[in-house]
Amino acid sequence: MKKPAYKRLRVLILMHDYLVPPEDTGGVNLEAVEWRTEYDVLTALRGMGHDVRPVPIADELKAIRAAIGDWKPHIAFNMLEAFDEIASFDQNIVSFLELSRMPYTGCNPRGLILARDKALSKMLMAYHRIPIPDFGVFRRGRAIRRPARLQFPLIVKSLSQEASIGIAQASVVASDAKLSERVKFVHESVGTDAIAERYIEGRELYVGVMGNLALEVLPVWEMMFEKLPEEAWPIATERVKWSREYQTRHRIDTRAAADLPDRVAQQIQRVARRVYRTLELSGYARIDLRLDADGRVYVLEANPNPHIARDEDFAQSAKAAGVPYDALLQRIINLGLRWQPSRSG
Numbered sequence: 088m089k090k091p092a093y094k095r096l097r098v099l100i101l102m103h104d105y106l107v108p109p110e111d112t113g114g115v116n117l118e119a120v121e122w123r124t125e126y127d128v129l130t131a132l133r134g135m136g137h138d139v140r141p142v143p144i145a146d147e148l149k150a151i152r153a154a155i156g157d158w159k160p161h162i163a164f165n166m167l168e169a170f171d172e173i174a175s176f177d178q179n180i181v182s183f184l185e186l187s188r189m190p191y192t193g194c195n196p197r198g199l200i201l202a203r204d205k206a207l208s209k210m211l212m213a214y215h216r217i218p219i220p221d222f223g224v225f226r227r228g229r230a231i232r233r234p235a236r237l238q239f240p241l242i243v244k245s246l247s248q249e250a251s252i253g254i255a256q257a258s259v260v261a262s263d264a265k266l267s268e269r270v271k272f273v274h275e276s277v278g279t280d281a282i283a284e285r286y287i288e289g290r291e292l293y294v295g296v297m298g299n300l301a302l303e304v305l306p307v308w309e310m311m312f313e314k315l316p317e318e319a320w321p322i323a324t325e326r327v328k329w330s331r332e333y334q335t336r337h338r339i340d341t342r343a344a345a346d347l348p349d350r351v352a353q354q355i356q357r358v359a360r361r362v363y364r365t366l367e368l369s370g371y372a373r374i375d376l377r378l379d380a381d382g383r384v385y386v387l388e389a390n391p392n393p394h395i396a397r398d399e400d401f402a403q404s405a406k407a408a409g410v411p412y413d414a415l416l417q418r419i420i421n422l423g424l425r426w427q428p429s430r431s432g
Contacts, residue, residue: 093417097138099160100129101151101167101180104143119331124396125166128416131397132164135413146171148183155189162423163191165392168249175203175247185428192423194391198368202389203247205282208366215365217358218385220377222284225270233263238285242322243269246280249390251328253277259286259320284387289379291323292344294359295393295401297371297418299426302363304356305404306343313338323375341400343407355384362389370422373401395419 108126109115117123125141132139140158142150144167154160163184170176178199184191194202202208206224213219223237224246239261245253253273260266266283273281291312295305312321314337326333334340344352359374366389373393377385393401397412405415 091414093135093137093413095136095138096161096420097140097158098132098420099151099154099158099163100125100132100139100141101144101163101165102141103167103169104145106166107141107143124394124399127396127412128164128166131413131416135417144170144180148180151180151183152187155187161190162420163189164420164423165191165193168392174249178203190424190426192419193370194372195367195369195426195428198366198372199391201366202368202372202391203249205244205246205388208389209284211365212362212386215361217361217365218383220285220287220385220387222282225274225281225283227274227280231267231270233266233283237283240286241266241283242286243273243281243283245273245277246282248277248279251323251325254322254324255326256320256322256324258324259322286320287377287379287385287387289377290344291321292355292376292378293341293400293404294356294374294376295371295404296359296363296368296374297422298363299369299422302360303408304360305401306407307347307352307355308341308400308404309344310341310400311339315339341403343404351378351382358384358386362386369426371395371401371419 102125106122106125108122108129117126129139129141140154142154144150165181167180168174168177170180178196181191181199182196185196201211209219209222221237223234225231241260243258243260243266253276258269260269270281273279291310293308297303310323315321327339355376358376362374363372368389368391370392372389372391374389375387377387395401402412402415406412410418
C-alpha cells in the first residue's frame with residue numbers, strides 16, 4: 088500500500104539532552120535504549136518527508152529561542168517531561184513556546200499544571216463526581232498522620248512525578264508504620280511530597296484521548312500481569328514500566344482489554360473523556376483507571392503527553408483504532424497547529 092503524502096513541515100523536536108538518538112545506531116539494541124521514543128518519533132517524521140531538527144535541552148532556553156529565530160519552524164514537537172530535571176517546570180517550556188507564538192504538540196500549560204498535581208486533579212475530579220479512590224496528601228516537613236477515613240491497603244506515590252518513578256512493591260502498605268516508612272522514602276529519595284490512595288484491587292486500564300475541542304477516545308487498553316509471584320501486587324511499578332527483562336520474565340505487557348462488555352468499555356471511555364475535559368487537557372493524553380470485581384471504575388490519574396514509542400500502549404491502541412503510527416504523529420502535529428492559547432480549543 089502506498090504511503091500517504093504529507094505536507095512537508097519544518098519540525099523542531101525538543102528532547103532532553105541525554106535522550107537525543109545518535110546519528111549512527113548500527114549495533115544498538117533499539118528495544119533497550121532509553122531514547123527509544125525519541126528515535127521512533129524522529130525517524131518516523133523524517134520518513135514522512137518532514138524537515139526535522141532535534142534540539143537538546145538541559146537547563147537553558149537559548150537553543151529553543153535560536154532555533155525558532157534562525158530556522159522558522161512550523162511547529163515544535165514537545166518531548167520534554169521536565170526542565171533542569173524539575174518535573175513541574177514542564178509547563179514553563181510550553182508557556183515559553185506560547186509567548187514565542189510557536190505552535191507545539193501536546194498539552195497546554197494549564198492542563199499540565201492541573202494534571203501534574205495528583206491531589207489537585209483528584210479534587211477537581213471529585214467535584215465533578217468522577218469516581219476516584221480516597222486519598223491523603225503528605226507534605227515534606229510535616230508530621231505523617233493518616234486521616235481516619237483513609238483505610239488500608241494504600242498505595243503511596245509521588246505527588247507530582249510521573250512514569251511510575253518511586254513506585255515499587257513496597258509502595259502498597261497495610262499499616263501506619265509501613266505508610267510512614269514509604270512516605271519518608273518518597274520525601275527523601277524521590278524528593279517530592281507524597282500521596283497515598285486506597286489501593287483498588289482490579290484490572291489496570293488505560294485509555295488514550297486526542298483532541299482540543301472535538302475528542303477522539305481510543306480503545307480501552309489493559310496492563311496484563313500473567314506470571315507475577317503470588318505475593319506480588321499487580322501494579323505498574325518502575326520496573327514493570329521500564330525493565331524489558333522484568334517484563335519478559337513475568338510476562339507483563341499491555342494489550343486491548345479483552346472480554347469487556349461493550350457497555351462497560353463505553354462507560355470507561357466516557358469517564359476518560361470527562362477527565363480530559365475536567366482537567367482542560369489538549370493534544371493527547373492517557374487516562375489511567377482501575378476496574379474492580381464489582382464493575383466499579385476508578386480514575387487513578389491523567390498523563391498528558393504520554394510516551395508514544397511505536398510499541399507503547401498509546402500508539403498500539405491508536406493502531407487498533409485504525410490509526411497507524413505515521414498518521415498518529417501527523418494527527419498530533421495537526422492538533423498542535425490548530426491549538427489556540429487564547430481559548431480552550
